[in-house]
Amino acid sequence: MSQSTMRINKTSQSQLAKVDFEHLDFGKYVSDHMVVANYTNGKWQDAEIIPYGDLPMSPAMLSLHYGQSVFEGMKAFKMMDGNINIFRLKKHHARLNKSLARMCMPEISEAMFTNALSELVKLDHLWVPGTDGASLYIRPVVFASEARLGVKISDTYKFVIMTTPVGPYFSKPYKLKVEDHYVRTAEGGTGFAKCAGNYGGAFYPTLVAKDEGFDQVLWTDHKDHQYIDEVGMMNVMFVMNEKLITPALNTAILDGVTRDSILSLARQMNFPTEERKISLTELEEGLQNGSLTEAFGVGTAAVVAPIQSIRIHGNDYTIPLPDDNSFQVRVKNHLLDIRTGEVEDRNDWNYIIKVK
Numbered sequence: 001m002s003q004s005t006m007r008i009n010k011t012s013q014s015q016l017a018k019v020d021f022e023h024l025d026f027g028k029y030v031s032d033h034m035v036v037a038n039y040t041n042g043k044w045q046d047a048e049i050i051p052y053g054d055l056p057m058s059p060a061m062l063s064l065h066y067g068q069s070v071f072e073g074m075k076a077f078k079m080m081d082g083n084i085n086i087f088r089l090k091k092h093h094a095r096l097n098k099s100l101a102r103m104c105m106p107e108i109s110e111a112m113f114t115n116a117l118s119e120l121v122k123l124d125h126l127w128v129p130g131t132d133g134a135s136l137y138i139r140p141v142v143f144a145s146e147a148r149l150g151v152k153i154s155d156t157y158k159f160v161i162m163t164t165p166v167g168p169y170f171s172k173p174y175k176l177k178v179e180d181h182y183v184r185t186a187e188g189g190t191g192f193a194k195c196a197g198n199y200g201g202a203f204y205p206t207l208v209a210k211d212e213g214f215d216q217v218l219w220t221d222h223k224d225h226q227y228i229d230e231v232g233m234m235n236v237m238f239v240m241n242e243k244l245i246t247p248a249l250n251t252a253i254l255d256g257v258t259r260d261s262i263l264s265l266a267r268q269m270n271f272p273t274e275e276r277k278i279s280l281t282e283l284e285e286g287l288q289n290g291s292l293t294e295a296f297g298v299g300t301a302a303v304v305a306p307i308q309s310i311r312i313h314g315n316d317y318t319i320p321l322p323d324d325n326s327f328q329v330r331v332k333n334h335l336l337d338i339r340t341g342e343v344e345d346r347n348d349w350n351y352i353i354k355v356k
């Protein structure tokens with residue numbers, strides 16, 4: 001990692017001084033540099049680091065028309081000792097390859113991904129905020145770049161990594177509606193892949209829900225709208241009868257890294273966990289008899305987003321807001337402490353870039 005063979009073209013006009021680290025709106029500032037690599041002649045060519053900026057493209061570029069575009073969302077944290085931690089790099093890389101395979105796109109080796117990302121973060125390490133709960137959000141994206149109007153699998157691709165400093169993100173408690181008309185995806189579809197089209201397709205139902213006064217939708221299975229899948233663009237978890245319950249993964253559910261981290265930590269905290277189907281009937285009963293004590297979304301951006309109410313078949317149910325003893329607050333703090341090195345990383349989740 002110390003000796004880089006990557007070509008690096010440094011910017012002569014750093015934008016760092018313009019960043020107001022006290023007010024970091026998500027995605028407002030993009031860091032100085034980006035990684036770019038091209039897939040041509042059947043293989044990934046060497047990645048390079050160049051100043052962040054526009055890329056030339058043809059309007060016939062296949063990703064625009066037929067949707068071969070996948071991405072990742074991950075974070076790097078400033079640790080207590082001043083070094084930088086790219087959290088769960090390996091798992092994000094593995095998921096990127098799963099998404100790529102589903103979309104007939106070429107996989108990226110772990111070595112290439114790790115080297116390019118570490119060099120980028122090392123070069124732009126001053127962009128990693130040092131304030132509590134803040135981080136550098138990392139956005140790898142791969143898209144079909146061939147210019148051709150016929151429907152086909154692209155022969156060429158681009159892999160880009162951008163980063164943006166983000167503040168501590170506290171989600172206001174969500175008001176949800178169970179979505180029993182639209183679907184985000186269906187089993188056998190692309191729901192488990194982090195591909196662009198899943199987002200485009202989810203915008204409209206979410207807009208409708210927002211117009212009705214909700215913050216997000218609780219997605220249900222495509223067949224009967226009877227079982228819970230996810231919330232918005234996050235995985236969903238419940239605490240019911242003192243157990244952490246979350247829908248078991250299937251092809252319609254994204255295999256969230258935060259979901260995985262929280263399930264692992266729950267087990268290590270001796271908090272019982274269950275991954276299984278959760279029906280609306282069970283959810284409604286839990287809300288009526290009070291055995292459901294917590295509901296929250298989990299994902300890289302917010303870590304944990306509390307849910308304050310859910311509308312099921314026309315009935316609104318409220319859920320107590322979390323306090324310091326709530327599982328979601330304890331597990332979130334535990335996760336943050338692992339990321340900054342305050343507690344031991346027993347699971348080998350931290351990928352540390354030495355800048356000190």
Ligand SMILES: *Cc1c(COP(=O)(O)O)cnc(C)c1O
Pocket residue numbers: 073194230232233234235254255256257258259298299300301
């Ligand atoms: C990215 C994403 C999540 C959360 O995954 P993390 O790896 O925890 O960030 C959940 N659901 C969907 C649909 C997503 O795109």
